[in-house]
Amino acid sequence: MVEERNNGGKGWVGASLPRKEEDRLLRGRGKFAEDIKLREMLYLRFVRSPYAHARILSIDASAAEALPGVACVITGKEIAAETQPFIEIGPDHAQKIRDFPMAVDKAIYQGEPVAAVVAESPGIAEDAAEMVNVEYEALEPVVEAEEALTDRSVLHEAAGTNRVWNGVWEYGDVEQAFKDAAYVVNIDRLHFHRFSSTPLENNVIIGEWNPKDDRIYYGCNNSFPSFAIQFLAAHLKVHIDKIRVQTFDIGGSFGIKITSYPQMAVCALASKKAGGRPVKWVETRSEHMVASAHGNERTFRNTRVALDKNGVITAIDSKHIDDCGAYPRYEPLGCVIWSQVFCGVYRFKNARIDFWQAVTNKCPVGPNRGYSRMQHLWFLERVIDICAHEIGIAADEIRLRNYIRPEEFPYTTPNGCVYDSGNYPKMLEVAKGLIGWDEWRKKQIDAQHEGRMIGIGIGTTLDSGTNNFGQSQIINPYAPFSGNSQGANCKLDIYGEVVVAVGSCPQGQGHETTAAQVVADVLNIHPDLITVRTGFDTERNVHTGMSGTYASQFAVSGLSAVHGAAQKLKTEMKRLAAFLLETNEDELAFGVGEQGPEIKANATGKSINYWGLANIVNVNSAVLPESLYDVTLNCRYVWRAPFKVPDTKAKYGSLTLTYASQLHIAVVEVDRETFVPKIIDYVAVDDCGTVINPPIVEGQVYGATAHGIGAALMETCVYDEVGNMLTSTFSDYTPITSMNIPKIKYGHTSTPSPHSYSGAKGMGEGGAAPIHTISSALQDALFAHGIVINDSFNNADSIFRALKAHDGGQRAELVKLERKQASSAK
Amino acid sequence: MYPRPFFYHRASSLQEAVTMLSQLGTDAKFLAGGQSLIPLLKLRFANPKHLVDLSFIKNTSFIAENQNAIRFGAMTRHAEIEHSALAQKIPVLHDCAAGIADVQIRNRGTIGGSLAEADPSGDWANALITLDTTVHCLGKNGERSLPLKDFVTDAYTTALAHDELVKEIEVKIPPHGSGGAYIAFKRSAPVYPSASVAVQLTVQDSVCKEAAIALGCVGLTSIRAGEAEASLRGKSLNEKVIETASEAARAAADPQSDMRGSADYKRQLVVALVKRAIQIAMRRARGERVEGSHLYA
């Protein structure tokens, strides 16, 4: 249990405050979308394609429709006839991809919905779904992005190619840097695996298309509703104001629930077909595993790294191929989002990244925790470790030589991003201290003499938050998005209660608590006196087009909006109080008196409580002078990030506002008999600038660390060569459990951000530090056996096979080191 | 998530359950803890028309000692065995029960259901095969008793008739000087093991007199590693002898590649587990108290 502590600060921001939502959530009293029951509700069940790639020859739903209790069956063809395909973000040929919420002529991933049955109970819906007869003609599947790019079998015939997007990022003088290099390291292939986040609560959607007023209601757990309604309004051909979205408590999203808008469309269309009765869809775990969204898989080919004689990287040249599954949906935004962290934590100036993205016959991807940046950061950490081992420099030392230096902040990256603040050497020092680096190095050497395999690895990573949507224009110059904004509302209600509403939909991030802390400081009252309404509701009229909970930004965008709204309210309250207490606005004190929260005149000691203020504005307004008629005590504020549209040709500009950083160190021992990689010591050091609520931040760090360890060692989405997903249950996917999480030592440094009002940086995604760190530690353990870690997923089996299959290791096939004596003499 | 419709029946005695099953025919099934059957129903992989629930029958859940043997009622939950002081007399029982899946599953799942299911990756059949285990069954024609090795006949297949049930499981307490261990390797708690090994050794003056080694999850049923057993008999158990036995076990295993591991890796696991299990069994044979535990990735 967290105890209330102010941690030596002046106000509530920075205090250790137990979460306001804790009691409700931990006692099982939360209210989730599945808890919502509407009158005459129907239940939806999808009929899904068993094939990864197949033409739909016919659908016979007559038996299903005849089953008592079935309201209707709806097919992809019917939907295509009355809707527009979803918006495509990609340019040119990618605009020709026709994405409907169910397969129309062919299914292009296993589990793609082809029809939906709507019935009086979930059981009847499932019985009827079994009776829908679909005839398929199997087509050739492509499950590998590199192979997909050959266009041997094309998924989207209208687009004519499986390539979604490609573009080159090039800065500095790459060729000259290679000419001048002392060392050149060539790495043939690195691979970042496909995994997901398995939130406790699956997708849940209630859709109701009311024929009386032609309005659509959604009760759901989508985590970026303002994005979803923009896609839905265009697709359903309705005025966006006709769509109401409401969210409730959400049992985790990690970005995976951003792309539930296709299922939202089906629920509304099914409701319409069923005469306007509300339709509920509760996703099963197997459906979630096969057909919700997975994280992006990425392959890094033909990487060349130039280094000087001290092991300082001077240039990187590489080709990156991203696999976005069957439909782009949120993609190809991932094709640019990685470039928020173009150079990672390192100083190199010359680089060329040739970036490609392809569709494959697999589940579409969604913006999974660490989205697009973690793949790139893992790549850079692999580059650093491989170079370190090849040249013979220690992992900590090569990082120190390459890190951006503390005095260089704010640091402009080669592509124009501005890293607000940071101190990576300091984090390394703290982490090394916590883990006992020198002792571990000694123990490692002793262990090696006994033939044991112990490795120590470092991962340094970034969590870039509050993105500039203008980066979408680097992908597609016609994309109508830029900047970033969030809305909040702060009011004194009729009886003087302070109520805050935010356009976010938290999934355990503690927004109720941190928003209250911010307002408490503005009004100088206890956070318990403030009610915070979270959960998205279009009808609160708080949101902007970018509202939601995603991409590590609430501390900056959300709380800046809350802060702005509270300031606005405070200004109004001052004007009112100055009039009522007959004093000047700057001679008032905010605080709590005998009659609750109040404002007091310094000179006279007279005070007015919040009820008194609200009373005059709302129900006693004859007292109000005309000069105060503009006071509403109901203040909406929209915070905007100070961004410009990037230079889309040069691919140059500021893409994110804050850069939280994480430095993890792991000590891993590979068992000589079971080959199990066991984490025997682990440190996570986090820097997210000014900390608003330390236990919430610590909780996010533990969560992200557990997620990352799961991804590194246990969780991988496996497809066979014809596109069958082999990990559709938890027994096969094995998400991490508490028994698999080692004791984590937590450390903390703070470099306040100059880019946010409080000095806070967005955090929560965590930059996938454990994936980088465990790859690093495993390579350290196995390098002596000729093994270079070239995949982000490693388990006992893969380590066993790598050690057995390659006599002397696969390093020789994967990595080539060129030493250029002449230039190193320079 | 929703099974096909079925009728639910509650039996008040084992005899009644048997009668119900013979009358309802082959579309009927017994329901014990439901931890194998319910997941199959909800995925619609199994679609019985009738379930006859054994959970409300009295005196089917017990652990009792009787003439050098421990007897378990078929409905005894894994968790009851895990926490039983009596079952500690045979350490293998505790090793096995405490490592099955997670707390919820151990609270529901039964030893009888596990043997009747005969899942090639199930723990009980493999743990008990190295001991003197008898399965007491009840059918239309009364009771019969089968040694465990004759009870499980193939993957998911037992000697039970359709309307015959497991009533009791009887395990002989091994003699003084005999020690055993059961170790399974699992990727995480709630999943079945990738490989499991049971070892029972009788040691006299540090020479191995008797040895039984069984391998689980690496064949259609539990595999007795005969050559490995033979390689231990009459030997003093040093590192080299153990190495030889574990290599013989590698050869005896017949695994399939799947999400729990590649076939080669499972063979390697067998080697590792046999070594560890022999070490623990040796110490227990000497009378030491050793906490056994499954290995988790």
Ligand SMILES: Cc1cc2nc3c(=O)[nH]c(=O)nc-3n(C[C@H](O)[C@H](O)[C@H](O)COP(=O)(O)OP(=O)(O)OC[C@H]3O[C@@H](n4cnc5c(N)ncnc54)[C@H](O)[C@@H]3O)c2cc1C
């Ligand atoms: C997520 C998960 C993980 C698991 N992991 C493991 C594991 O690691 N190791 C392991 O060993 N098990 C594991 N199990 C299975 C668990 O141990 C089951 O409890 C056990 O396999 C079956 O016992 P039950 O009582 O639940 O039987 P039920 O599921 O009720 O029945 C199983 C079958 O046996 C029949 N049956 C049941 N009782 C009798 C009887 N007395 N006579 C005749 N037939 C009978 C039923 O008709 C049915 O066909 C796991 C289960 C789950 C859900």
